Amino acid sequence: MPPPTPRTLHLRGRRFSCLDFGGPGPTLLALHGHFGRGTTYAPLAAALTGRYRVLAPDLRGHGLSDNGGTFTLEGYVADTAALLHALELTPAAVLGHSMGGAIAFLLTERHPELVQTLVVADMTVKNQPPETQPILDITDWPRRVPSREALREAVETLGIPDTACFLDSAHHFPVGWGFLFDQADLMASQAALAGDFSTAWVRSAGPPALLLRAEHSFLLTPSTARWMADARPDTALRELPACGHWLHTDDPAGFAEAVAAFLDSRRPGAGTQHGHP
Secondary structure (H helix, E strand, O other), rough: OOOEEEEEEEEEEEEEEEEHHHHOOEEEEEEOOOOOHHHHHHHHHHHOOEEEEEEEEEEOOOOOOOOOOOOOOHHHHHHHHHHHHHOOOOOOOEEEEEEHHHHHHHHHHEEEHHHHHHEEEOOOOOOOOOOOOOOOOOOOOOOOOOHHHHHHHHHOOOOOOOOHHEEEEEEEEEEEEEEEEOHHHHHHHHHHHHHEHHHHHHOOOOOOEEEEEEEEOOOOOOOHHHHHHHHHOOOOEEOOOOOOHHHHHHHHHHHHHHHHHHHOOOOOOOOOOOOOO
């Protein structure tokens, strides 16, 4: 697969970076979670080469997109709608992991005409205590250190056992290594995502959906996943075994197979599958 084409768009007064993995087939817009960036979907794009064109933006405050400003779910949804309109990709298949999953189903609720199919990967609608601890305190995370390895060690010292997903956003700045996200921005963003979104989830009904749960998820419980599948019509539930929250990195092949099987089943001319496999 050739390297993705980086694209820069100016939307709603903010500069956004987006990776276009190209190729034939329908477009899949892939939204990352907190602390991530669009590069996390390179393995998925490679697995879908020749079948789907994956577009993976850096959401506001993440990656190479602009930091600063306000961080609300309304803002994230409006950004995503503006991106789809700017690229003339409506309606599109929309996939989101964690925070990206919430943005994806809120986009579907508020702009159903923009979404053809929906994939939500390991995101709950009950993102509040006691079910979850929705905010990871990163205020003391290092801003600049001499090396990428020093950045990893510093975060591990603060009690994070697996830093791989965070190091996707590690960057070599002129004055040392740090993260592309700003700590204050991400604290505000996490706070905006805390709450109960059950009503919005039900109201997103319309486009068919796939809900993917990681077997060892710390975010989406089995009971909430089952409720989500049962409460929203035409929603399939699938669990990926032996995976943690970052299921697309724990099992990239299984993740890609699940996404492709669902999208293939919903392409024009394909047989429609209902219920929960």
